Amino acid sequence: MFQQILSLIGSFNLGNNGLVPNLVSQQTEVLPLNASIAIIGAGAGGSSAAYHLSNYSRHQVDVTIFDKNDYIGGRVKTIEIEGESYELGGSIFVTVNSLLIEGAEQFNLNISTPEEPEGNNSTVSVWDGQELIYDFPRGWSWWKGILFLKDFGLSPLYATYYMRTTIGKFLQLYEEPLFPWSSLTTVVDEVGLTELIGTDSRTWLNKNTSVGTKFQDTILQALTRVNYASNLDHIHSLAAMVCLAAEDGVRQIVGGNNQIFHNWVKASGAYVKLNHPVSNIVKSNEGWLVDGNYFDYVILAAPFAHSDLSIISGTHGEDVHLIETEKLIPDVPYVELHVTFVLSKEKIDGGNYFGKYGYSYGTILTTTTPPYAEPQFLSLSQEGTTEKGHYVYKLFSYEDLSDEQLIDIFGWVKTPKTLLKVWRKTWYSYPKMQPVSELANIEIAPNLFYTSGMDPFISTMETNALSGKNIAKLLQARIYNKQNNQ
Ligand SMILES: Cc1cc2nc3c(=O)[nH]c(=O)nc-3n(C[C@H](O)[C@H](O)[C@H](O)COP(=O)(O)OP(=O)(O)OC[C@H]3O[C@@H](n4cnc5c(N)ncnc54)[C@H](O)[C@@H]3O)c2cc1C
Numbered sequence: 001m002f003q004q005i006l007s008l009i010g011s012f013n014l015g016n017n018g019l020v021p022n023l024v025s026q027q028t029e030v031l032p033l034n035a036s037i038a039i040i041g042a043g044a045g046g047s048s049a050a051y052h053l054s055n056y057s058r059h060q061v062d063v064t065i066f067d068k069n070d071y072i073g074g075r076v077k078t079i080e081i082e083g084e085s086y087e088l089g090g091s092i093f094v095t096v097n098s099l100l101i102e103g104a105e106q107f108n109l110n111i112s113t114p115e116e117p118e119g120n121n122s123t124v125s126v127w128d129g130q131e132l133i134y135d136f137p138r139g140w141s142w143w144k145g146i147l148f149l150k151d152f153g154l155s156p157l158y159a160t161y162y163m164r165t166t167i168g169k170f171l172q173l174y175e176e177p178l179f180p181w182s183s184l185t186t187v188v189d190e191v192g193l194t195e196l197i198g199t200d201s202r203t204w205l206n207k208n209t210s211v212g213t214k215f216q217d218t219i220l221q222a223l224t225r226v227n228y229a230s231n232l233d234h235i236h237s238l239a240a241m242v243c244l245a246a247e248d249g250v251r252q253i254v255g256g257n258n259q260i261f262h263n264w265v266k267a268s269g270a271y272v273k274l275n276h277p278v279s280n281i282v283k284s285n286e287g288w289l290v291d292g293n294y295f296d297y298v299i300l301a302a303p304f305a306h307s308d309l310s311i312i313s314g315t316h317g318e319d320v321h322l323i324e325t326e327k328l329i330p331d332v333p334y335v336e337l338h339v340t341f342v343l344s345k346e347k348i349d350g351g352n353y354f355g356k357y358g359y360s361y362g363t364i365l366t367t368t369t370p371p372y373a374e375p376q377f378l379s380l381s382q383e384g385t386t387e388k389g390h391y392v393y394k395l396f397s398y399e400d401l402s403d404e405q406l407i408d409i410f411g412w413v414k415t416p417k418t419l420l421k422v423w424r425k426t427w428y429s430y431p432k433m434q435p436v437s438e439l440a441n442i443e444i445a446p447n448l449f450y451t452s453g454m455d456p457f458i459s460t461m462e463t464n465a466l467s468g469k470n471i472a473k474l475l476q477a478r479i480y481n482k483q484n485n486q
Helices: 003-010 044-056 098-106 142-152 155-174 184-190 194-198 201-208 213-228 237-242 258-268 403-410 461-484
Strands: 036-040 062-066 078-081 084-087 123-127 132-137 250-253 271-273 280-284 287-290 293-295 297-300 310-313 334-344 363-366 379-385 391-397 419-431 443-445 448-450
Touching: 036 044, 036 287, 036 293, 044 062, 044 258, 044 461, 078 334, 078 419, 084 379, 084 391, 098 250, 098 258, 098 461, 123 213, 132 142, 132 213, 142 155, 142 213, 155 213, 155 237, 155 461, 184 194, 194 237, 201 213, 201 237, 213 237, 213 363, 287 297, 297 461, 310 443, 334 403, 391 403, 403 419, 448 461
Parallel strands: 036 062, 036 297, 062 271, 123 363, 280 310, 297 448
Antiparallel strands: 078 084, 123 132, 280 287, 287 293, 334 391, 334 419, 363 379, 379 391, 443 448
C-alpha cells in the first residue's frame, strides 16, 4: 500500500551496480529419496519446505503437514469485504522476491500492483501524533522528485544506495556456494550482515551513512513503523533497509497471497491435517513421534514461542525429559499487532482529528518526533472502494481500536452511522526486530529442523519461504547420504 513513497525513493536510479545477482533458477540434481517427514506449520515456511522437498525427491518422500489453524497460510490470510479480498496479514512483496514471483507464475496466479484507490489525487501524509508533518501527492514524476530532494537533500539517494548494497548481500543466500546453509548465524556473517542485524538502525545510520536525521524521522521511521511496528532506535538496520526495498513498486496476488502457499502444498502431494495442533514431539529410537506416528525427520515451521509445543526426548520411564531449547532457539519477543478493517459510507474527514480541513486524506503513516507522543495508530490507508461505492480502510495499531476511537479518528463524530462495519484481528505479527547476535539453530535436535530462525533476521513471506526451501535442500543431502551409506 505504500508503493508511492517507496517508488519515489527507489526511482533515484543508481543502476544495478552489480551488487544484485541475477536470480536464475538453480539447477537441482533430483534424486529418488525415501523418508517420512512431518512438517508442523502450513505457512510460508512449511508450505515451501513441502513443495521443495517434493521437487528435490521426485515426489518420493512421504510428507505430512500439521496445522492448528483451519486454513493454509499462517500469517497470510485474506478477508472478504463486499465480494473483494483484502489481506489481513502478509500483504505485499517485491520483485526481487523470486520464490513468490516464480510460485505465482508457475501456478498462473495473477500478480498485481495494489491499486491506488484515488489514483494520483490523494496524498501520503506523515502524522507524528500532534500534527501532519509531511505530505506529498501520490505517484512519481520528476518534479515531485525534485521536491523530495529539496526537502531531504541527498538522503534519499544515500538510503537507496545502502538498501541496494544490503539486498545484494542478502541475495547471496539464494545461491551456491552459500545455499544451502546449515547455520543462519554463520551465513549472515559470511555475507557481511552481522553488523547490520546487531545494531539498531539509528546508531548504524549515523555511524555509517550520510542519511540525515530529517529523512530518518520523517520517511524511514514511518516505513519501519508501518512494516515492522517499530521505531528506528529499536529495529535492527537490516530490517530498516528491507523496508526501503520496493525499487519498482510492490506486488500482490489477485485474490490473496496465500494462494501461492495453497498451490505449493497441493503440488507437494503432502497429506495435510488442518485444525490439528501438535502439542508435543518425542525423540525415540524409532524416529520422531508426532501425533501417534513415527517420522524420520520433523520440520518445525512456526515460531517456537507461540507454538505451545514441547520437545521431548525418550519414551519410557526415567529416559523421558524435555529437550532444553533455550540455547538452540533464543527467546524472541514478537509485536502484538492489531489490524482493523473499516467499511464506511463516506471517506475519512480528518479535519477535527488531524487539524487540516478541506484536505485530501489518503494514506497516513505515522512517526514520533519530540516531544514523542505515540500516535493512536501506526498506519491508516484506504485499501479500495467496493462495487456498492463503500470505502475500505485498514489500520495497524499497538492497541485495539474501539468503534468510538475509529469514529473520532475518521472525523465522523456527527455522522457515526457512516461507519458500516469493522473487522479486527490481533496477530503476533513478526518479531520486534531488535538487534540480535545469535539466530536459532537450523537443526535444533538430531533430525529436527526449524524454519523460524529466519523471523528475527528478516520476517517476510519470501524469506520464510526461503528458509523452508533451504531446509528441504539440506534434507535432500541428508537423506541421499543416508541411503547411499546403507
Ligand atoms: C499483519 C501482518 C502484516 C505483514 N505484512 C507483510 C508484508 O506486507 N510482506 C511480507 O512479506 N510479510 C509480511 N508479514 C510477515 C509474513 O506474513 C510472515 O513473515 C510469514 O508469513 C511467516 O510465515 P511462516 O510460515 O514462517 O510462519 P506462520 O505464517 O506463522 O506459520 C506458522 C504456522 O504454524 C502453525 N502452528 C504453530 N504452532 C503449531 C502447532 N503446535 N501445531 C500445529 N500447527 C502449528 C500456525 O497455525 C501457522 O499456520 C506480515 C505479517 C502480519 C501478521
